[in-house]
Amino acid sequence: MTIDPALVLAPIFLTTELLSMALCMAFASLRRSGLPGVWQWLVANCAVVIYLPLLGLRGMVPDSISIVLANGVQALSLAMYYAGCASFLGRPPRWRLLLGGAILQVLGVTYWRYVDNSLPMRVMAISIYAALVCLATAWLMVSHYRGHRRSVHYRLLTGLSCLLAVTQVVRAVYFYQLHPEPTSIMLASGWNIILLCLGAAIMPALSMAAVLMLHESLQTQAEDAANRDFMTGALSRKHLFATGQQLILQAAANRRPLVLLLIDLDHFKNINDTFGHAAGDEVLCAFAEMVRGHLRSHDALGRLGGEEFAVLLPDTPIEAAWLVAERLRLHAQQRPVSSRFGECRYSISIGVAAWLGGESFDQLCRRADQALYQAKNTGRNRVQISQGAVSNTALA
Numbered sequence: 001m002t003i004d005p006a007l008v009l010a011p012i013f014l015t016t017e018l019l020s021m022a023l024c025m026a027f028a029s030l031r032r033s034g035l036p037g038v039w040q041w042l043v044a045n046c047a048v049v050i051y052l053p054l055l056g057l058r059g060m061v062p063d064s065i066s067i068v069l070a071n072g073v074q075a076l077s078l079a080m081y082y083a084g085c086a087s088f089l090g091r092p093p094r095w096r097l098l099l100g101g102a103i104l105q106v107l108g109v110t111y112w113r114y115v116d117n118s119l120p121m122r123v124m125a126i127s128i129y130a131a132l133v134c135l136a137t138a139w140l141m142v143s144h145y146r147g148h149r150r151s152v153h154y155r156l157l158t159g160l161s162c163l164l165a166v167t168q169v170v171r172a173v174y175f176y177q178l179h180p181e182p183t184s185i186m187l188a189s190g191w192n193i194i195l196l197c198l199g200a201a202i203m204p205a206l207s208m209a210a211v212l213m214l215h216e217s218l219q220t221q222a223e224d225a226a227n228r229d230f231m232t233g234a235l236s237r238k239h240l241f242a243t244g245q246q247l248i249l250q251a252a253a254n255r256r257p258l259v260l261l262l263i264d265l266d267h268f269k270n271i272n273d274t275f276g277h278a279a280g281d282e283v284l285c286a287f288a289e290m291v292r293g294h295l296r297s298h299d300a301l302g303r304l305g306g307e308e309f310a311v312l313l314p315d316t317p318i319e320a321a322w323l324v325a326e327r328l329r330l331h332a333q334q335r336p337v338s339s340r341f342g343e344c345r346y347s348i349s350i351g352v353a354a355w356l357g358g359e360s361f362d363q364l365c366r367r368a369d370q371a372l373y374q375a376k377n378t379g380r381n382r383v384q385i386s387q388g389a390v391s392n393t394a395l396a
Contacts, residue, residue: 013052019204020048026211035217037088040080041210047077048203063113071109071126075102077203078133084210085137085157088217089144098133105129120175127172130202134165137206153216157209164202229303231281232288240302240310244361247300247314251355258355259321261311262368263291263328266347266380268307279341286337287348294327310368318354318385325350325383333381347381354386 027042054061054070079102083093108125112118138161145154227239235243244260251258265271265287272280284307291301291311300312313321329348336345351372355364367386375384 013056016201016204017049017052020045020052020207023204023207023211024049027207030211030214033214033218035088035214036090037084037086037210038214040084040087040093041207044077044080044084044203045207047073047080051077067113067122068106068110071122072102072106074126075105075129078102078130081203081206081210082133082137082140085140088210088213089140089146091140091144101129101132123175124172127168127175131165131168131172134161134168134202134206137161138165151213151216153209153212157206157213160205160209164205232285232303233292234288234309235300235302237302237304240300240304240312241361243300243302244312244364247312248355248359248361248364251314252357256315257317259313259316259318260353260355260364260368261313261321261325261328262304262351262353262365262372263309263311264349264372264376265307265332266349266376268346271344271346275341275344279339279344282339282341283337283344283346287332287346290331290335291328294324294331310365318352321352321354322383322385325352329381329383349375349380350383351375352383352385 023045024042027038027045030038031042051070051073054066054073058066060066079098082098083095086093105125109122112121112125138158141154141158141161227236228234229236234240247258250256265283268280268283271283288301288303288309291309295301295311295313298314302310302312304310311324313324316324329350332346332348336343338344349372351368351370351374353364353368353371371384371386375382378384
């Protein structure tokens with residue numbers, strides 16, 4: 001099967017050009033988001049917008065522009081795309097390898113055009129570099145992606161990178177077999193047209209996957225802003241109550257224990273009055289960070305307001321929860337917070353309540369609050385267990 005390449009490639013390349021221009025505008029609009037990787041992806045698509053017209057001018061401008069320069073711009077586009085992925089994932093972009101490979105490709109294209117004119121070898125140099133960058137992108141995503149592993153955006157980018165790497169390898173092998181030089185009939189074959197179309201789709205497809213990942217990241221940031229206290233990073237009061245209700249349902253279904261710790265920083269007003277409110281904020285942040293260091297991944301820390309915090313400990317017996325509370329109390333007492341305002345010592349009081357079957361989260365909070373009230377009224381800097389939890393443990 002032979003096809004006139006111009007009839008197929010002209011609309012394909014025009015579509016790719018328009019898509020790349022639209023993606024340039026999309027990435028440009030996302031620059032204000034402050035997300036890493038945006039400007040590299042923007043440059044990558046700008047390079048595609050430049051590359052395709054240069055390639056289309058073949059025969060009308062010198063080959064140094066339509067072949068050497070055009071494919072050099074394409075190599076830069078791939079390098080910038082990988083750099084954008086690395087930046088988005090917080091990894092080094094490996095500029096030496098990327099630009100070194102791009103320079104080798106340009107040198108190879110130049111050699112096999114002006115020294116030993118060979119179209120198959122030029123195509124192999126271009127395709128092998130593209131395949132290596134696509135494989136490196138897929139490996140980068142598999143190794144370092146920290147979002148939702150089941151995210152369709154993550155899987156789409158990884159899968160597309162692998163697929164496009166395979167097509168580039170197939171194209172390199174196909175042209176290697178066209179020895180010594182391909183005829184016009186070979187170049188017009190259906191297989192070559194398909195491989196050219198797939199090559200033209202590399203950057204738009206990968207860039208659309210990148211836009212989806214950026215959208216997912218922005219959505220995650222918006223959810224965190226709504227669900228977390230902006231200063232300490234603890235769960236907001238609203239989200240803590242929603243989490244507590246969900247954990248109660250799980251505890252009831254699995255017949256597993258659930259314990260709530262209510263924590264209050266003792267005499268916090270004195271800290272603000274002595275060191276200032278900025279120092280008080282630093283103490284709250286240091287305290288929240290300290291608590292997170294003592295919790296498991298499925299435990300939850302929330303800020304109820306002011307200097308009052310709550311910790312939810314699922315699958316935890318009351319005795320183990322008391323040990324956790326004691327460790328937190330001792331750590332707070334023994335390790336003062338050092339800042340530019342000086343050294344600030346503080347202590348905490350903790351009320352502990354274990355969930356009783358059939359109890360709502362509001363009822364659990366009230367019992368923990370009563371225990372906290374007792375801890376504060378009997379001297380502070382202590383852990384008090386709810387009488388309901390003690391009775392429940394004794395009965396068990």
